[in-house]
Amino acid sequence: MVKFSELNISETTLKSVRRMGFEEATPIQEGTIRLGMEGKDIIGQAQTGTGKTTAFGIPLIEKIDTKDGNVQGLVIAPTRELAIQVSEELYRLGQDKNVRILSVYGGQEISRQIRALKNRPQIIVGTPGRLLDHINRRTLKLDNVNTLILDEADEMLNMGFIEDIQTIMSSVPEDRQTLLFSATMPDAIRRIAEKFMKTPEIVKIKSKEMTVENIEQFYVKSVEREKFDILSRLINVQQPELAIIFGRTKRRVDELAKALNIRGYVAEGIHGDLSQAKRMSVLKQFKAGKVDILVATDVAARGLDISGVSHVYNFDIPQDPESYVHRIGRTGRAGKKGVAVTFVTPREMGYLSIVERTTKKKMEALIPPTADEAVLGQKRVAMEQLQEMTEKNNLGDYRTFAAEMLEKFDAVDLIAAALKTMTKEPEDVPVSISEERPLPSRGGGGYKGKGGRSSGGGGYKGSRSTGSGRPSSSRSGSGAGRRREGGSGSGAGRPGRTRRHEG
Numbered sequence: 001m002v003k004f005s006e007l008n009i010s011e012t013t014l015k016s017v018r019r020m021g022f023e024e025a026t027p028i029q030e031g032t033i034r035l036g037m038e039g040k041d042i043i044g045q046a047q048t049g050t051g052k053t054t055a056f057g058i059p060l061i062e063k064i065d066t067k068d069g070n071v072q073g074l075v076i077a078p079t080r081e082l083a084i085q086v087s088e089e090l091y092r093l094g095q096d097k098n099v100r101i102l103s104v105y106g107g108q109e110i111s112r113q114i115r116a117l118k119n120r121p122q123i124i125v126g127t128p129g130r131l132l133d134h135i136n137r138r139t140l141k142l143d144n145v146n147t148l149i150l151d152e153a154d155e156m157l158n159m160g161f162i163e164d165i166q167t168i169m170s171s172v173p174e175d176r177q178t179l180l181f182s183a184t185m186p187d188a189i190r191r192i193a194e195k196f197m198k199t200p201e202i203v204k205i206k207s208k209e210m211t212v213e214n215i216e217q218f219y220v221k222s223v224e225r226e227k228f229d230i231l232s233r234l235i236n237v238q239q240p241e242l243a244i245i246f247g248r249t250k251r252r253v254d255e256l257a258k259a260l261n262i263r264g265y266v267a268e269g270i271h272g273d274l275s276q277a278k279r280m281s282v283l284k285q286f287k288a289g290k291v292d293i294l295v296a297t298d299v300a301a302r303g304l305d306i307s308g309v310s311h312v313y314n315f316d317i318p319q320d321p322e323s324y325v326h327r328i329g330r331t332g333r334a335g336k337k338g339v340a341v342t343f344v345t346p347r348e349m350g351y352l353s354i355v356e357r358t359t360k361k362k363m364e365a366l367i368p369p370t371a372d373e374a375v376l377g378q379k380r381v382a383m384e385q386l387q388e389m390t391e392k393n394n395l396g397d398y399r400t401f402a403a404e405m406l407e408k409f410d411a412v413d414l415i416a417a418a419l420k421t422m423t424k425e426p427e428d429v430p431v432s433i434s435e436e437r438p439l440p441s442r443g444g445g446g447y448k449g450k451g452g453r454s455s456g457g458g459g460y461k462g463s464r465s466t467g468s469g470r471p472s473s474s475r476s477g478s479g480a481g482r483r484r485e486g487g488s489g490s491g492a493g494r495p496g497r498t499r500r501h502e503g
């Protein structure tokens with residue numbers, strides 16, 4: 001590991017980096033900062049949550065001439081939330097140098113942005129659509145841009161932004177430096193990207209697997225109609241600190257968020273059809289822990305860096321392995337631990353193999369807790385919480401009240417009542433979630449018939465390539481469903497703070 005102080009970074013920027021709490025560079029930072037400062041074009045690929053923003057951010061900030069009021073750096077990001085997040089990180093990196101940064105994105109009043117653009121920002125971070133808009137209105141001049149950065153390049157090209165991006169790029173002088181970063185970089189996308197660049201250096205951080213090691217990865221095989229109950233039980237048992245649940249479609253996200261609310265969880269959905277104001281407020285509440293569960297579509301969560309996300313649930317298995325990588329990468333960031341659970345319907349088992357083949361990592365079968373086991377798990381968690389609280393021993397006048405009650409009631413009864421209050425028995429509030437069609441069947445030993453409508457379960461003939469038709473490896477008591485109950489203290493299983501509404 002190299003220290004930032006060994007990377008020839010200016011004292012001013014180093015000061016900002018230190019203030020952010022960074023001492024040692026991550027591998028992608030070590031691999032690209034020097035090259036970037038030499039002016040090279042770079043394609044940077046490294047696992048999720050490994051600091052790619054700072055990897056392109058430092059060379060960018062270093063290059064800005066603060067005496068020049070023109071836009072010198074342009075960063076393109078696929079979503080508004082990501083544009084904001086990246087601009088905030090750049091702001092921190094350029095704080096001591098006093099670099100002026102502005103983010104522009106759709107859904108925000110354009111007149112406000114036009115006014116802000118007059119304050120001579122030196123770096124613009126924006127989404128493709130809104131950037132184009134400003135270029136066409138001539139409210140954004142890119143003649144002096146000497147660094148162009150595409151964050152999550154593959155996603156933007158996938159989303160069909162290729163023409164927009166080409167137009168934006170042709171508005172930037174050709175003798176610029178171009179940096180392109182993502183955790184995934186499919187070959188086809190990389191070939192397109194290389195066309196925009198001048199003999200780019202490819203910096204790919206080699207790792208055995210595509211996903212980071214500190215994410216424990218599980219799958220749950222379940223028919224469509226049982227998924228939601230299993231999800232609720234898993235949440236109760238695993239007690240995430242913050243969780244993100246991914247659904248396949250916007251409708252799915254809305255329904256899931258609503259169903260979770262009905263069951264008493266503090267959950268909110270986020271997707272492209274919501275107003276910008278709503279998206280921002282949801283994200284803000286989630287970051288502050290006022291919302292415990294964020295339900296999202298793939299796109300809405302790309303690149304988001306939210307500390308405290310301990311669990312990711314793929315309520316629907318994603319269609320592309322790349323999406324899987326980005327989804328689960330919302331946890332296990334910056335060296336922290338995380339848990340990812342992916343639901344797979346029998347017909348979709350082929351997709352599981354495809355994902356595993358791409359990530360080069362097997363997911364462990366998880367036998368979901370039964371309703372009774374889930375309650376038992378919660379009782380244990382409640383016990384742990386009581387125990388912890390007792391050991392902390394700062395109970396103040398609660399002790400006076402306790403003493404008063406002990407005079408009237410039996411001690412065991414009292415503790416049992418306390419535990420019961422803390423445990424939520426399943427209320428079986430009916431929720432309605434439309435059935436999602438399974439993904440069309442694809443290789444890997446799954447269902448071989450037509451990928452048509454399915455009411456779940458029936459007709460499943462395939463088995464996993466590992467040969468075990470029924471997931472069984474968790475029977476030993478090590479599956480996450482069970483593992484969590486004991487609260488063995490294994491990092492990710494720690495009792496969290498996922499609250500439920502009362503009543």
Ligand SMILES: Nc1ncnc2c1ncn2[C@@H]1O[C@H](COP(=O)(O)OP(=O)(O)OP(=O)(O)O)[C@@H](O)[C@H]1O
Pocket residue numbers: 021022023024025026029046047048049050051052053054182183302303304305329330333334
């Ligand atoms: N050198 C460092 N030391 C410690 N923490 C760091 C360092 N560099 C970045 N981080 C932190 O790591 C987290 C993840 O960084 P970042 O969002 O840049 O990841 P990423 O590689 O872009 O991930 P993704 O592929 O999901 O977009 C951030 O919270 C960031 O502040």
Ligand SMILES: [Mg+2]
Pocket residue numbers: 052053151303
């Ligand atoms: Mg990123």
